[in-house]
Amino acid sequence: MPSRTEKPLRVAVLADSDTRWKWGALTAHRLAPGARLDGCLLRGRATPTGRQLAEVGVRAETLREVTMTEFVRTADRSRYDVVVLACVGGAVQAALHGLAHAWGTGPARPVVVTGYVGVVYEKLADGLLLRHGADVVLANSPDDAHRFRAVYEGVGAPADSVAEWALPFLADTSDAGDKVIDAEGARLGPFTVVFAAQPSVPERRADRAYLLRRAAAHARLHPGREVLIKLRSKPGEHTTHIEEHPYQKLAAKLPGGLPPNCRLVYGHMGDVLDRTDLLVTVSSTAALEALHRAIPTAVLTDLGIREGLGNHHFLGSGCLASWDRLDAGHLPVPDPGWTARQGVATDGPYAHGTAFDAARRRVAALAARPGLPPLAPYYTARTAPGYLPGILARHGLDPEGRPLPGRAGAPAEAGALRRAVREAARGAYRHGVQRVAPVIRRLGEL
Template sequence: MQVLLVANFDSGLKYAGRVAEAVARAGGEPDIRIPTTVSPHRLGADQVVAATGRPVRYEPWDDIVRAAAGSDVVVPVFEGPLVERFIREVHEAAGPRMPVVGAGYVGMVLYDVIGGYLSRSLADVLAVNSRADLAEFAAAARGLGLPDGNLLLAGLALLPAATLPMRDGPIRTVLLADQPTVPRRVADRAYLWDRLLAYARLHPDREVLLRPRHRPGEETFHRMEHSPVAWAATRTLPPNLVIEHAPIDTLIPRSDLLLTVSSTAALEAIAAGTRVAFVADWVGDAALNPRLLPSGLLRRFDDIDADRIGTADPAWLADVFPAAEGPAPAERFARRLLAVAAGEAPRMHQELWDSSFSAGRRATDAVLADRAVVARRFTPRRVAAGALRRALRAVQG
């Protein structure tokens, strides 16, 4: 059974790689492709190798849409609006031979919760990461008159089914999982890194690793505007503070404490038995951490300096690791996709496509697209250029 997975940024490719491995174990034939005509698409060779060991093909968007229309299963791993666009275009290209469509989230759902769900709601199988997400998506479906039989509580496909026991020995290695746009302002970002520098000086016996989201010049979904590499060039770093670009999944197992504001790397750390603190010097929508308040892990840097590290709330752990018993999240997702393709589980796409909400959404989008075209004709620059051309023709005539 042919399963096409499509991704356009590094964390999406990592997700696609994990699902592809699960598909292969379940008896399917995975095929991973990267579109070359949708930005960001310039994934470097190092990023590809770090994301997946499986072969990857680069193709134009339209070619991938045609390949998807001829596949048994397709899994677009994009940001929400691009997932919706892809599903719509595959639907139009495939006609009655529509492949089974899967969709999911490459990280914790921390913002645009309902908008993100709606962008993925046309999938036959929508892999849901947590029980809280499932409740919100199901409530949205009920409110909009959409069937919710496509919602699969699987857990995040990047994670194992269960966590390792939390290590409680001395803290010798500390890892900051930096984010490209959290916090966003340059002053706030410099403050975060300066606090880490001060922490390294306060604890000279500890190795402190600052891991940027990506190297300068690399492409990712959220592109880093203010790099810690540039910051480090203006500071004198203590010898125990190092900027480290190695893949984060190789750094987490050897770390005793992971710090981050709101990166999904925290869940990978918890799964590996590494202690976690969400830096709470900023709390709010811009920091993407209000949905992390139930974790019990938010700490200001003053607390982190003093080793006042919390432990995860058991209810929150059960929420974000819903697959503690049974197959791992990627396995659950892959098995459901293949079961739907084999006719052993119901297909949902056509019912969702035909729903009054989805049909109206497409009609509204078409009207707005037409109006956008008209509006571009009447921008001040175009109007002025048109007036100038008419004046020149009048003079010349």
């Protein structure tokens, strides 16, 4: 009988937002080239729309919405070789406990993989311990791998699950950053500046309006340049984080409007970077993509260098700069030591895709074993009795990982009425988050 590794692996990805679906699906393809991919979108406030899924551009054999209880009920141990959990930490922890209960102590089960979508600049210990229990915890750089192991070892938990690799959406430098050039090698088209906006950084409306004004002012100061405001979602759509003050609405109220050479754009970040000459952001993971492509990258200091903004992660990178310096023509030059530690070096294994090899071999070796030990997260009813039950309950599970009464999971076919009710509820929630909640907060500040 052929082993499981003699044929394409079967992979399931559970994701709770558009960005995490992108990370999870690309991770699956990087770890198991040619695998059959089944996608599961965790139902919630950030469940991606059809437009967002199309923008990600990653195909799956099947793609469906599920609750956590539906997922653990249908992720049969014999159906998949690998399960990728591409969710926020609490959802990963719930999935680990739910799957541990569903799979029990049988002789074989899928390999469970998890990790982070991008820069880890906050809640390091909290997020990592919520992910502990997976067979493989992917670290996106040498620096992350060192930090991850230190956290696990610091609480006395096994750290052998940590595997260094690279962000799966980093393009190989041989294919990245290609721009239209003439016969003499000169760049065609205008110098393009891209401001990579983020849904929740910064949070304050005044700060977001300030960044938009400065981008528009840069376009006016440099009429020969094209300034693009790269947005993640359209009004009413949600991503990983709630966006209370969308740039689209701020742009509509901008005095004088946007100049002709400044506009809002959507689309796949890789496609936008293909025509980018300068990437500007507060702390977006897009900065790592740009640096990997050797595109000059500016991490803004205008609002300070603060943990809440995430730009402190770029200390020592050589990329910190203000709009004033960019207006004056400054192009940041990254520090090669820093980029190497962050896994975005333009040479070596991270440049040529070989940074994925070690994790790929580990997953293949685990999948080939006749059996794996039961999933054993660090958090249990004994180690975190005041924390874990609440996390599991939010996802419909009791402290043992069993579905709570009435939450055992509905049939996969929802029906037209149920879908309509769910979409109406989702729309009402988004309206409350984007319109009602900010008003209540402002009234509270009076």
